[in-house]
Amino acid sequence: MSFIFSILRKRTVLTLMLLLITLTTHGADMKRLSDYQWQNRLILVQASDENAGEIEMLRSARAGVDDRDVVWFVSTGSEVVSNQQSLSISLESDIKTLLEGGRSDERVLLIGKDGGIKSREARLDLDAIFRRIDAMPMRMREMRVD
Known part of the structure; x- marks a missing residue:
């Protein structure tokens, strides 16, 4: 025995x-933006400068960010800051390429779990982004299950 x-x-x-x-x-194992598809929603921000406040705003909204499966990235020009532990060089490159490829007035991108760009905004408005996410069919199903 x-x-x-x-x-x-x-x-x-x-x-x-x-x-x-x-x-x-x-x-x-998240080395590219595409690795987040079907797992997380993404918020990408091109900060106007390193002290613009977007990073602190996102950090202070942790409960709402976590509840909505959001991973965020803020490009300050000199670095990319995120709510992820570490970023690969290829992931930073993907983020900078996507942010630099848009119009100059499109500093904030919301990407859905399906990988599609859901909104392009001139400034970070978390309340509006959270409302947009909460109106998505996939998010509505998640809220019913929780």
Whole structure:
């Protein structure tokens, strides 16, 4: 009997270790913007300068951001700041390319879970973005399930 317990305990420990490895590396495999498709909504912001306030505004809205599965990126010109732990060079390049490719008055992009651009705005208005997200059919289904 103790032999079976020993095998089960080893199997359980191994399973838990694999689960922890999987959970801790989940965010690390996001190397391109397309890797977020079907998992997160994205807010991309081209800050007018490093002290424009967009980063603090997004950080202070963490509950609303997390509830809506939002990952945000703010390009300050010299760097890209995000609510993600680390950003790959290719991901930073994708963000800067997308933001620089638009018109100069389109400083904020909202990208849906399907990968499509849902809005282009001149300034960051989180209340308007949250209302837009909450009106999306996929988000309505998420709210019913929660």
